[in-house]
Amino acid sequence: MKGYFHIKDEIRILGIDDSALISDTITIVGAFFRGGMWLDGVLRSDISRDGLDATTRIIEMVRQSKHFLQIRVIMLDGVTYGGFNPVDIIQLNEETNIPVIVLMRNLPDFEKIETALSHLPEKEKRMKIIKKAGNISKVITKDACNPVFIQCCGIKQELAARIVNISSTRSNIPEPLRVAHLIATGIVLGESRGKA
Amino acid sequence: MKGYFHIKDEIRILGIDDSALISDTITIVGAFFRGGMWLDGVLRSDISRDGLDATTRIIEMVRQSKHFLQIRVIMLDGVTYGGFNPVDIIQLNEETNIPVIVLMRNLPDFEKIETALSHLPEKEKRMKIIKKAGNISKVITKDACNPVFIQCCGIKQELAARIVNISSTRSNIPEPLRVAHLIATGIVLGESRGKA
Numbered sequence: 001m002k003g004y005f006h007i008k009d010e011i012r013i014l015g016i017d018d019s020a021l022i023s024d025t026i027t028i029v030g031a032f033f034r035g036g037m038w039l040d041g042v043l044r045s046d047i048s049r050d051g052l053d054a055t056t057r058i059i060e061m062v063r064q065s066k067h068f069l070q071i072r073v074i075m076l077d078g079v080t081y082g083g084f085n086p087v088d089i090i091q092l093n094e095e096t097n098i099p100v101i102v103l104m105r106n107l108p109d110f111e112k113i114e115t116a117l118s119h120l121p122e123k124e125k126r127m128k129i130i131k132k133a134g135n136i137s138k139v140i141t142k143d144a145c146n147p148v149f150i151q152c153c154g155i156k157q158e159l160a161a162r163i164v165n166i167s168s169t170r171s172n173i174p175e176p177l178r179v180a181h182l183i184a185t186g187i188v189l190g191e192s193r194g195k196a
Numbered sequence: 197m198k199g200y201f202h203i204k205d206e207i208r209i210l211g212i213d214d215s216a217l218i219s220d221t222i223t224i225v226g227a228f229f230r231g232g233m234w235l236d237g238v239l240r241s242d243i244s245r246d247g248l249d250a251t252t253r254i255i256e257m258v259r260q261s262k263h264f265l266q267i268r269v270i271m272l273d274g275v276t277y278g279g280f281n282p283v284d285i286i287q288l289n290e291e292t293n294i295p296v297i298v299l300m301r302n303l304p305d306f307e308k309i310e311t312a313l314s315h316l317p318e319k320e321k322r323m324k325i326i327k328k329a330g331n332i333s334k335v336i337t338k339d340a341c342n343p344v345f346i347q348c349c350g351i352k353q354e355l356a357a358r359i360v361n362i363s364s365t366r367s368n369i370p371e372p373l374r375v376a377h378l379i380a381t382g383i384v385l386g387e388s389r390g391k392a
Contacts, residue, residue: 029383038366039235039375042382065387170234179235186238187225187383191261 007162010034014043014067014098015075015176016058018082019188024049026082027188028058031180032067036169039179041067047082050120054085055129059095068096073155073163076102077177079133084113084120086129089153099155101164102133103148103177105195137161141168148172203358206230210239210267210294211372212254214277215384220245222278223384224254227376228263232365235375237263243278246316250281251325255291264292269351269359272298273373275329280309280316282325285349295351297360298329299344299373301391333357337364344368 012034019027030043045061047054058081062068079087079102089100113130117123133151139161140147152160167174173195186192208230215223226239241257243250254277258264275283275298285296309326313319329347335357336343348356363370369391382388 027383039378042378042388044383044386182235182238183379183383187223187240187379190240192238 007159007166008035009166010037011072011163011166012040012067012070013073013075013163013167013174013176014062014065014071015077015174015178015180016081017077017177017180017184018047019184021049021083022188026085027184028054028061028081029180029184029187030061030065031176031183032065032071033167033176033179036167036175041065042183047085049085050083051085052122052125054081055088055091058087059092062092062096062098071096071098073160074098074100075164075167075174075176076100077181078102078104078108079130079151084117084126086126088129089133089151093154097154099160100153101155101160102151103164103174104136104150105146105148105173107136107149139164141165141172141174143172146172203355203362204231205362206233207268207359207362208236208263208266209269209271209359209363209370209372210258210261210263211271211273211370211374211376212257212277213273213373213376213380214243215380217245217279218384222281223380224250224257224277225376225380225383226257226261227372227379228261228267229363229372229375232363232371237261238379243281245281246279247281248318248321250277251284251287254283255288258288258292258294267292267294269356270294270296271360271363271370271372272296273377274298274300274304275326275347280313280322282322284325285329285347289350293350295356296349297351297356298347299360299370300332300346301342301344301369303332303345335360337361337368337370339368342368 015031025046032041047057093100138147182192211227221242228237243253289296334343378388
């Protein structure tokens with residue numbers, strides 16, 4: 001039944017984050033985790049800054065991975081990577097057959113996003129992809145004062161919330177995303193910084 | 197008293213590994229860990245393949261890190277990085293004031309190393325640095341059938357063995373080294389592979 005599956009503590013999750021915007025080509029990093037505990041693999045790819053290739057590049061990276069058939073969930077840190085390069089989570093789900101969970105620290109400010117997009121080509125196309133991510137729900141993980149917000153595709157929000165909870169072992173952010181962030185910033189800047 | 201300190205489960209360890217030999221500049225990665233559990237930072241630097249700059253580049257990377265004063269132990273995966281670029285662990289210990297533990301899966305074959313070095317300039321200098329790492333002792337971590345071997349500087353071997361044990365939570369290799377290896381190979385090759 002689509003959207004339903006049993007959740008183990010060691011559910012295999014691929015968390016994907018991008019690096020700092022210091023060039024036209026932005027490194028993205030996938031951290032392949034067992035639940036919130038063990039890093040079992042690292043993937044790398046590149047996308048163009050403010051481009052429109054994030055969706056296809058992520059699909060390629062996932063499908064080419066030796067871990068492809070083991071990945072039970074893909075976690076994204078928001079739906080824009082490398083500036084305003086939007087990820088179409090419906091296409092990502094369809095072309096990998098893996099549920100997608102988008103995690104955000106704050107509710108997106110669509111007005112602000114629209115203003116930012118107005119300086120870029122294909123504004124409507126970008127906005128449409130961003131809006132496709134759909135309903136947003138709040139999830140309390142480690143810290144009731146710091147909830148996170150999620151969107152998802154190919155999985156029910158209640159189950160997605162449970163997976164976000166299971167994998168947030170160290171902070172209020174799931175380990176696969178926290179670690180993908182540390183790797184992406186550390187590799188590109190020489191030392192990791194900031195928060196996923 | 198030099199060489200003695202209390203060991204907490206969350207002792208902060210910097211594990212350093214190198215990437216595959218696919219160019220003349222070799223990426224090295226530092227994984228800053230709490231014991232065998234949590235990745236709290238990622239460092240990156242470069243050394244030259246078969247060069248003689250590994251010691252100074254690692255010292256720089258460690259000293260420039262925002263985590264410098266928190267690092268209680270540096271763990272190395274053998275004493276040669278980027279091919280046969282040797283790390284002087286006595287100099288590394290002296291110039292960082294941090295104990296150094298070298299970890300090996302197998303006992304080094306010095307005869308084989310000498311043969312390999314004969315194709316490189318400054319063979320004697322390299323061999324001297326490699327030999328400076330001193331006594332080797334065997335440590336059983338997760339798996340009695342797969343012991344590891346260590347050398348150390350600035351710390352007693354018994355204490356070093358305890359730290360290796362505490363931090364080998366996932367396999368017979370300490371997490372800081374296992375993860376540094378995943379990151380270094382994943383970033384350079386596009387996907388992690390092999391063992392630290």
